[in-house]
Amino acid sequence: MNLLFRELKANSRSLLIWTLALAVLNFSLMALFPAFADGAEQMDEFMAMLPEEFARMFGLDRLNLAEPIGFYAIEAYFMVILFGGIFAAILGTTMLGKEEDEKTAEFLLAKPISRHYVVTGKVLATAIQLLVFNMVIGLVTLASFEIFAPDYSIGELLPLLVAPLVAQLALAALGLLLSVFITRRKSALSVGIGFVLGFYFLHAVAAISDKLEFLKFATPFWYMDAAGIVEHGGIELWKVAVLAGVAALSVGATYLLYKKKDIKI
Amino acid sequence: MNVIEARGLTKYYGKSRGIVDVDLTVAQGEIFGFIGPNGAGKSTTIRLLLNFIFPTRGHAQVLGKDIVKHSPAIKAEVGYIPGEVDYYDDMTAGELFAYSDRYYKKDCRQRTRQLVEMFDLDTKKKFRELSLGNKKKVAIIQALQHQPQLLVLDEPTGGLDPLMQRRFFQLLREENKGGVTVFFSSHILSEVQRLCHRVAIIGEGSVLKVEDMSDLRRTHFRNVRASFAGDVPDLDLPGILSSQVDNNTLQVFFGGDINELVACLSAHNLTGLWVEEPSLEDVFMHYYEEEGEQ
Numbered sequence: 001m002n003l004l005f006r007e008l009k010a011n012s013r014s015l016l017i018w019t020l021a022l023a024v025l026n027f028s029l030m031a032l033f034p035a036f037a038d039g040a041e042q043m044d045e046f047m048a049m050l051p052e053e054f055a056r057m058f059g060l061d062r063l064n065l066a067e068p069i070g071f072y073a074i075e076a077y078f079m080v081i082l083f084g085g086i087f088a089a090i091l092g093t094t095m096l097g098k099e100e101d102e103k104t105a106e107f108l109l110a111k112p113i114s115r116h117y118v119v120t121g122k123v124l125a126t127a128i129q130l131l132v133f134n135m136v137i138g139l140v141t142l143a144s145f146e147i148f149a150p151d152y153s154i155g156e157l158l159p160l161l162v163a164p165l166v167a168q169l170a171l172a173a174l175g176l177l178l179s180v181f182i183t184r185r186k187s188a189l190s191v192g193i194g195f196v197l198g199f200y201f202l203h204a205v206a207a208i209s210d211k212l213e214f215l216k217f218a219t220p221f222w223y224m225d226a227a228g229i230v231e232h233g234g235i236e237l238w239k240v241a242v243l244a245g246v247a248a249l250s251v252g253a254t255y256l257l258y259k260k261k262d263i264k265i
Numbered sequence: 266m267n268v269i270e271a272r273g274l275t276k277y278y279g280k281s282r283g284i285v286d287v288d289l290t291v292a293q294g295e296i297f298g299f300i301g302p303n304g305a306g307k308s309t310t311i312r313l314l315l316n317f318i319f320p321t322r323g324h325a326q327v328l329g330k331d332i333v334k335h336s337p338a339i340k341a342e343v344g345y346i347p348g349e350v351d352y353y354d355d356m357t358a359g360e361l362f363a364y365s366d367r368y369y370k371k372d373c374r375q376r377t378r379q380l381v382e383m384f385d386l387d388t389k390k391k392f393r394e395l396s397l398g399n400k401k402k403v404a405i406i407q408a409l410q411h412q413p414q415l416l417v418l419d420e421p422t423g424g425l426d427p428l429m430q431r432r433f434f435q436l437l438r439e440e441n442k443g444g445v446t447v448f449f450s451s452h453i454l455s456e457v458q459r460l461c462h463r464v465a466i467i468g469e470g471s472v473l474k475v476e477d478m479s480d481l482r483r484t485h486f487r488n489v490r491a492s493f494a495g496d497v498p499d500l501d502l503p504g505i506l507s508s509q510v511d512n513n514t515l516q517v518f519f520g521g522d523i524n525e526l527v528a529c530l531s532a533h534n535l536t537g538l539w540v541e542e543p544s545l546e547d548v549f550m551h552y553y554e555e556e557g558e559q
Contacts, residue, residue, distance in 0.1 A: 002367045010355065103351035107407070109317055111368035112341035262278075262318040265349075 003113070003121030004128075011091070011129060018087045019133050022080055023140040029076045030144035033068060037149075040066035053208040059227030068149035069156045072141075073226035080137060081164040081224060082200055088130055088168035090192035092175020093182055095122045096258060100183040105263045115259045123251055126172050134165040159234045163224040166235070170220050170243040171196060173250035180257045183264055220246075266329060268293050268415050268446040269314065273323035276309050283309035284470040286323065291448060291463075296441050298461035298478070299450040306470040307450040308348060311419050314448075315345060328414060341369065344408035348419040348450075350400045352392045358403045359388035365407045373410040380406040383432065397424035405433060409440070416440065416447045422456060434460055454548060466552055473552045486548055488541045489517045489526060494534040502529060506551055518547055 036043060043065050047055065055061050058078075064070040096119070099105040108118065138161040145152050175192055182188045199219040206216035216222035223239040269291035276283035284306035291297045301307055312318045314327055316336035325332045327339045352361050362381075366373045381388055384402040392403065401424045408416065416437070422430050437447055437460065451457050457464055458478065465475045486506075492514040500508075504521015513536075519526055523540070530538065 002364070006364060010353070102353070103349065104353055106317065106345075106347045107352055107365075110315060110340055110343070110345040110347075111365065112337045113368060114337045117337075260319065263312075265312075265317065265347075 001121075003108075003118065004124050007095075007121060007125035008128065011125070015129050015133060018083075019136045022083060022133075023137045025079055026076050026137060026141045027144045029079075030072065030141070030148045032075075033071050033149045036071060037066055057204050057207045059225070059230075062227040062231050068145060068152040069160070069230060071149070072145075072157070073160060073230055076141075077160055077164075077226040081167055081221060081226075082196070084133065084137075084164050084168050085171045085196045085199075085220075086193055087133065088126075088172040089175040089196045090189060091126050091129060092172040092177075093179045093188040093192040094185060095126060095176050096179040096254070097181075097183040097188050098179075098185060100264055101185045101188075103265055106265050109263060115261075116255060119251075119255050119258050123176065123254075126176065127169065130165060130168050130172060134161070134168070137161075156230065156233070159229050160226060163226075163229055163235055166240055166243050167220045167224040170247045170250075171199075173247035173254075177250040177254045177257075180254055180261060266293050267291060267326075268295075269297075269325070269327055269448060271310075271314070271323070271325035274310070274313060274320055274325050275322045276306075276313055276318065277321045282306075282470045283318075283321075284313075284467075287467075287470075287472050289325075289465060289472065289475075291446060293446055294441070294444060295463060296437070296447040296449060296461045298457035298464035299448060299467065300452065300454065300457050300464055301467035302452055305467045307452075307467060308419055309470075310467070311345075311417055311448075311450060314417065315340070315343070341411075342414040344411065344413035344416045346401075346404045346408045346416075346418045346421045348421075348423070350397075350404040352400075352403065354391070354393045357389055357391050358386060358395070358399075358406075361392065361403065362388070362407060362410060366410065369411040371411060373412070376412055377406065377410040380409055383436065384429065398426055398429065401425050402429070405436075409436075414445060416445060416449075418447065418449045420451055421449070422451070422453070430456075455542070466548075468552070485520070485523065486543045486551070487519045487523060488539075488543045488547060489519050490537075490539040490541075491515050491517075491530055491535055492537040494536050498533050500526075500529055502526060507554075518543065518551060520551070 047060055047065065050060065052061075058074055060074065063073050065074055099108055141161060142157070145157060174195070178191060178195075179188060182191055200221055202215050202219040203221035203225070205212050206214070206219065206222060220243055222228075223243055224235070229235055267290050269289055271287055271289040274287040274289070275285050287306070287310060289310075299307055299310070309318070313320055314325060314332055316332050319333065328342055330339050332339065356364065362373075362377045366377065384406060386399060386402045386406065390399075392400070395403065401421070405421070408418075422433070425433060437449075441447055449457065449461060458481070461478050463475065463477055464481060466473045495513070497510050497513060497515045500515070500517075502521060502525055504519050504526060505517050506520050507518045509516045517526075
């Protein structure tokens with residue numbers, strides 16, 4: 001608990017900045033919705049002119065920009081899941097290694113605690129931060145719907161607010177596993193940003209190219225893709241299970257590896 | 266009871282050597298010096314004992330508990346001062362002590378206040394704003410605040426001014442009188458000589474010799490340099506462990522009765538004579554060569 005509170009306090013500023021930035025972004029995008037809905041016909045004409053692959057990548061073929069949910073899914077959702085994913089990955093990749101980078105591992109591990117305790121504190125701190133992050137953004141987004149697009153169904157919106165959390169938890173867990181090996185903060189940041197952008201690129205490629213469509217299974221963004229969720233009317237359980245499995249395996253491996261690790265100081 | 270007992274403790278970092286087959290026995294109530302040049306394996310040994318790293322082979326017990334299996338239980342009774350002091354930049358010294366305190370079952374606040382007063386430390390300052398000497402004080406206080414049974418000190422005096430160093434040594438002696446065992450690593454022979462009861466000399470990853478401090482004092486190693494008006498004479502004394510001639514100057518590493526040497530030298534026409542305490546390197550080289558001959 002001691003370590004958990006310390007982590008939450010130490011990360012509180014960065015959590016606040018990321019949360020505010022994305023909440024404000026969502027709110028401002030939804031503020032544009034009324035203008036979009038008014039010009040829906042022109043928008044449809046414009047969309048029809050876009051190349052087919054491009055439309056597919058953003059789910060324009062399955063979503064309707066003139067409806068609140070469609071608008072949110074196309075304009076705002078990918079920002080939350082992509083930038084939120086980067087936030088989650090960085091949280092993960094810096095989590096364990098930073099004690100070695102800042103040379104505080106010698107202090108922490110001289111306390112009467114086990115390596116398991118350290119990993120548990122860090123895992124909980126990561127999960128709680130992501131929970132708070134998504135809850136605040138979710139509430140702000142709900143408020144923005146009420147204000148700018150009151151004609152929406154909560155049943156359709158809720159899955160879109162929960163899905164980013166699922167993807168972020170998986171990305172953070174992968175990051176945490178990497179942080180066993182990455183003990184320099186700078187490399188932890190670039191690895192965190194890099195592998196999330198890599199996944200996003202895979203997602204785009206799989207959506208555009210028929211031949212490379214199978215790649216979609218390798219990226220968390222496909223599992224929590226907005227168009228898929230809206231089309232299916234919710235998040236498919238097996239997709240949640242896959243991401244939860246990845247997260248559980250990563251965290252499990254982190255416990256095993258960190259328990260046996262030589263701490264570099 | 267032995268507080269530290271290591272048998273065949275060995276650590277390789279990949280292919281590069283950390284320590285090889287280190288045997289150590291430190292009894293309860295001892296102040297035990299662990300001395301050797303940089304890179305000899307002092308920090309590696311300490312990090313093994315505290316389970317920051319895992320032994321390649323061999324094993325050790327601290328306070329009767331296995332260093333790998335029971336590390337958390339060991340650490341409840343161990344205070345550690347690292348060689349390089351680094352704590353969380355965003356914390357003040359006071360916050361760090363409170364954070365550290367919460368990891369122990371006992372309440373350390375009173376002892377912490379005493380120590381802060383003793384070392385005259387401003388606990389309101391952020392850690393990164395402290396000077397090296399003050400950072401060291403923070404390390405000393407957080408190592409002692411939970412009243413451990415064993416203190417593990419990795420070159421703890423670097424950065425402390427002479428006054429604080431004296432206060433620190435005094436504190437260690439008091440703690441020791443109260444039953445605390447001290448494991449003190451250093452590369453400075455004189456500070457080990459001032460404080461320790463027994464000393465292990467480590468070089469290139471192996472323990473070369475374990476000696477009682479009183480025995481080490483009795484051997485009285487000296488660096489003697491004598492310059493002569495004429496040619497350097499041939500001296501043949503049992504205490505001369507190595508010698509070197511440079512123009513009219515003779516340099517001797519001497520380990521016998523100094524009176525014999527002076528008597529012998531006085532028969533010649535001297536222009537200068539220097540008798541110095543040898544550096545650790547000289548003593549260490551002597552033991553190292555002796556080890557090589559055996």
